[in-house]
């Protein structure tokens with residue numbers, strides 16, 4: 001099959017259809033070429049080679065149609081090749097592809113900044129700067145916070161994931177595979193304990209915040225601390241939803257102590273959690289919010305948005321990058337925002353979350369220690385029955401079996417024992433139900 005011959009988008013047949021084993025011969029041939037051509041460090045979770053995608057399916061080089069519960073790691077929330085995105089990007093593509101906003105600017109960048117200033121939590125004056133990746137935006141949030149506070153330390157949390165660049169590796173918690181052998185890491189990064197209700201003995205949000213603040217005050221000191229950076233719901237760390245009030249107490253402490261509170265909403269943003277941003281759920285207003293992944297329907301874009309007086313601290317020329325806010329990515333982002341609003345994807349995310357949690361609970365499987373998440377960001381933490389002992393082998397077994405049945409799922413978590421589900425919000429109900437049927441069978445067999 002000619003990989004360019006299949007049109008993607010929501011008009012692709014919305015079916016799970018396996019015509020070969022997974023991965024099939026064409027994908028295996030590509031994987032052999034990948035092995036010889038691509039650096040070994042770039043791993044692949046499920047090496048089916050995709051030729052088209054849209055709605056809730058991925059079609060591979062063998063003609064298999066798989067149900068997508070991963071969205072390319074929470075990126076294609078509006079769907080792959082979503083119609084408004086395709087149209088907007090095609091139009092931009094035929095006008096111009098790049099000028100560099102720092103040289104000769106264009107309106108798409110300004111429009112995206114205006115939209116983010118309008119949509120992110122809080123009605124204070126805001127500014128936005130655009131970048132290419134989540135990690136790059138997190139780094140810039142730290143630069144901005146340091147410039148504004150004239151302090152240096154950064155506090156992050158247990159199980160955190162903020163990226164793979166040098167500074168963000170230091171901020172990411174997990175050694176394997178993200179950090180191992182790649183040191184030395186950036187200085188002035190400190191780690192505080194998170195609220196992890198399943199594993200911290202039922203500490204309330206306020207108690208967990210007090211525990212974290214105690215570590216921060218004793219080991220860092222507010223007078224040295226530029227920023228607290230936190231994912232409002234952790235992504236790679238295991239879809240950990242902190243106890244109610246944890247985030248609010250941290251923000252209050254930051255405000256009282258001249259520390260910039262940065263929400264890393266790279267994975268949680270853009271309707272994924274059933275709010276436009278996860279902070280909205282608790283009424284938390286971060287000083288800076290970092291967005292990426294779901295922002296542009298698959299085109300590379302990231303942003304830092306926040307209080308004007310903080311964002312404007314760096315000197316002119318201090319922020320930027322060749323491609324940051326690329327015109328194609330900006331056109332895509334504007335189309336994503338339009339799609340979220342026009343199709344009420346916030347409501348759709350909530351409905352998907354309700355369906356998934358009910359079905360997963362109905363499995364009644366004692367190895368599912370907790371079902372958690374918010375909206376269409378749902379996970380199950382797998383344990384040995386009757387305990388909280390992590391069972392990463394079960395997570396691997398279930399994921400592999402789901403893959404072989406044509407359902408794309410991902411694992412995560414510090415202990416590798418969390419199965420996570422991030423369906424595109426464009427997935428039709430019948431496919432979501434079928435994916436859950438497959439998961440139920442796979443759990444029974446495992």
Ligand SMILES: *Cc1c(COP(=O)(O)O)cnc(C)c1O
Pocket residue numbers: 132133134135136138161162163164231235236264265266267292293
């Ligand atoms: C994926 C992710 C990042 C890094 O984003 P990249 O675009 O891969 O650099 C940062 N923070 C969180 C919470 C993420 O999920």
